[in-house]
Amino acid sequence: MQRKHALATIAGLAGALAASSAMPAAAASVPNLGKPLTPPAQGPIRVGFVIGPGLVAIDWIGPWQAFGDAYLGTVMDMSGPGLFDYYAMTETGEPTIMDGAKIGPQYSFANAPQPHVLVVPGQRGSAAAVAYIKDVGSRADVTMSVCTGAFLVARAGLFDGLKATTHHTAYDEFEKAFPKVTLIRGAKFVENAAVSASGGESSGIDLALRVIERYYGTQALKNTAYNMEYRRSARPQNINDV
Secondary structure (H helix, E strand, O other): OOOOOOOOOOOOOOOOOOOOOOOOOHHHOOOOOOOOOOOOOOOEEEEEOOOOOOHHHHHHHHHHHHHHHOOOOOOOOOOOOOEEEEEEEOOOOOOEOOOOEEEEEEEEOOOOOOEEEEEEOOOOOOOHHHHHHHHHHHOOOOEEEEOOOOHHHHHHHOOOOEEEEEEEEHHHHHHHHOOOOOOOOOEEEEEEEEEEEOOOOOOHHHHHHHHHHHHOHHHHHHHHHHOOOOOOOOOOOOOOOO
């Protein structure tokens, strides 16, 4: 599989990608409302990442790595084309700064290909970003928010009348700001048919794995998680759960 690489090295991320506890039964109770998705007849599934000022590293790079590690079969074969073509875009196509690292996108909002999957990590966002998410997300197979990226997707109106989640520290703020959205507390991720939300930070990996499963089945999910050495687990409900 031809791997793409992030345009900046995120020091110390590898340790955050491995969960330390076994997956308890409670993890099986996360919402599972997304229907199976059909890959395009030709070419890979396009996954577009909206990035900008205030970008949270693991919100972006966790799902990025998951889509890059996805493969089929029971024996890993890195020689073929990837299942997903993943790329980042900023409002102007200019680099953005993340924790002091300059991140260079492949596209601007104006020239990015229409993605099958739109990923919105936590970031400050802008009116232009919200407008882009509203337009492009409404035509994607799935729009997935990660962490406080849910605020941008909610501002775009894509969660109206549906369910969502976000980082646990932002529950009250989100619920107050978006009365048309039903906030789910405590789940790793929440699914609707065409828009889904993960909890904070590493929860975005779990939602990305679920999107992989919706396209290619459970074996592909397991292959990807195993390659990442990532153990899925229930979301911590309090500080004593970690």
